Every structure is written in C-alpha cells, then in structure tokens.
Amino acid sequence: GAGVSQSPSNKVTEKGKDVELRCDPISGHTALYWYRQSLGQGLEFLIYFQGNSAPDKSGLPSDRFSAERTGGSVSTLTIQRTQQEDSAVYLCASSQRGDTQYFGPGTRLTVL
Amino acid sequence: GESVGLHLPTLSVQEGDNSIINCAYSNSASDYFIWYKQESGKGPQFIIDIRSNMDKRQGQRVTVLLNKTVKHLSLQIAATQPGDSAVYFCAENIVGNFNKFYFGSGTKLNVKP
Numbered sequence: 001g002a003g004v005s006q007s008p009s010n011k012v013t014e015k016g017k018d019v020e021l022r023c024d025p026i027s028g029h030t031a032l033y034w035y036r037q038s039l040g041q042g043l044e045f046l047i048y049f050q051g052n053s054a055p056d057k058s059g060l061p062s063d064r065f066s067a068e069r070t071g072g073s074v075s076t077l078t079i080q081r082t083q084q085e086d087s088a089v090y091l092c093a094s095s096q097r098g099d100t101q102y103f104g105p106g107t108r109l110t111v112l
Numbered sequence: 113g114e115s116v117g118l119h120l121p122t123l124s125v126q127e128g129d130n131s132i133i134n135c136a137y138s139n140s141a142s143d144y145f146i147w148y149k150q151e152s153g154k155g156p157q158f159i160i161d162i163r164s165n166m167d168k169r170q171g172q173r174v175t176v177l178l179n180k181t182v183k184h185l186s187l188q189i190a191a192t193q194p195g196d197s198a199v200y201f202c203a204e205n206i207v208g209n210f211n212k213f214y215f216g217s218g219t220k221l222n223v224k225p
Contacts, residue, residue, distance in 0.1 A: 099205070
C-alpha cells in the first residue's frame with residue numbers, strides 16, 4: 001500500500017512569511033508524528049497526534065509553530081513568521097499502534 | 113532527557129564485508145529499539161526492531177543485538193553492498209510511551225566498491 005506522503009518536497013520562502021507543510025499518513029494509522037531534522041543532527045520531536053486525544057505539543061520550539069490533524073488523517077504543520085533558523089527537513093511519521101513509525105520523504109524548508 | 117548516541121559517526125567498509133554499527137542508550141527503562149536507514153534526500157526507512165525481552169533478532173542480511181547490561185545496541189549488516197550506503201539511526205522508546213522516541217544523530221556508512 002501507499003506509504004506516508006508529504007508535500008511539498010521542497011519549500012523556499014522569505015523570512016517572515018508563513019508556510020504550511022502537509023502530511024498524509026498511512027491509511028488506518030492512528031498515530032502521527034512531526035519531527036525536524038537539521039543537517040547532521042538527530043530527529044527533533046515536534047508534535048504527536050493519537051486518535052482523538054489531545055496532541056502532545058511539548059516539542060514545538062515556539063508559538064510560531066502549530067499543527068492540526070483533520071478527521072484523524074491528514075495533518076498540516078504551520079510555521080508563522082518564518083526565521084532562518086527554521087530551515088531544516090520536516091519529517092512526518094505515522095504508526096498503527098504507536099510503536100514502529102513509518103516516515104515520509106520529508107519537506108526541505110529553506111528560509112532566505 | 114534521554115540520550116542516544118553512536119560511537120562512530122562515519123564507517124567505511126569494503127563491498128562484501130560485514131558492517132557493525134553501534135549505539136549506546138542511557139535510559140535503562142527503555143524496552144523497545146529500532147534501527148532506521150536514511151538515504152540522502154529521503155526519509156528514514158525502518159530496518160529492524162527489537163524488544164528488551166530479546167538479545168538478538170535477525171532480518172534479511174541484518175541482525176540487531178541488544179546488550180541491556182551495558183545499554184548497547186548494534187546493527188550488523190552482512191555482505192555489505194553499495195546500496196547499503198546511508199546514514200543509520202537507532203531509536204529508543206519505552207513501550208506505551210508513544211510520544212517518547214529518542215533518536216541518535218546517526219552513523220554514515222560508506223561502502224567502497
């Protein structure tokens with residue numbers, strides 16, 4: 001079946017603009033994660049959704065970052081007033097039972 | 113917080129040789145471990161996992177070893193191929209703590225033809 005998909009694959013934006021990143025998880029997966037990966041660094045946890053429960057937002061670095069998940073499926077990560085330090089690869093993952101996570105290809109965000 | 117680290121940031125091996133990638137974890141309560149492979153420009157790809165009630169688990173050309181005494185995890189790749197060149201991450205988790213996965217920074221594996 002189809003894996004996790006993300007769009008866009010690349011996004012170049014100007015400092016101060018807002019961006020939206022989209023994640024389509026594997027069908028039937030109830031858990032969805034967003035991570036950030038900077039060059040040569042490990043994955044930084046951002047936010048976690050599980051079913052209809054309140055999301056765990058403890059990893060969001062500032063109030064410029066927000067995410068939602070509509071209908072328990074598609075998720076959107078929004079970064080407002082982007083800064084150069086937001087430049088990174090944003091990875092989405094989904095899992096069926098909250099254990100093994102399957103990752104999408106990521107969105108490479110470049111803030112000029 | 114927990115830390116997951118890798119002993120060797122870069123590993124170069126000859127095609128056909130076996131590769132061993134190591135990982136140390138700090139949380140003795142972690143009981144679920146995963147290895148991922150990440151090729152350039154792609155997202156991490158699940159390779160193999162292991163729970164703490166096992167010391168060894170084998171997949172296709174890969175074996176994961178878990179030593180809970182010294183909190184050490186390793187990934188062995190048999191007969192390494194050029195297509196194995198990638199960055200390999202380990203991750204640790206406590207089963208049931210679905211939002212608490214900790215990832216290492218990765219080891220880059222270079223396979224020389």
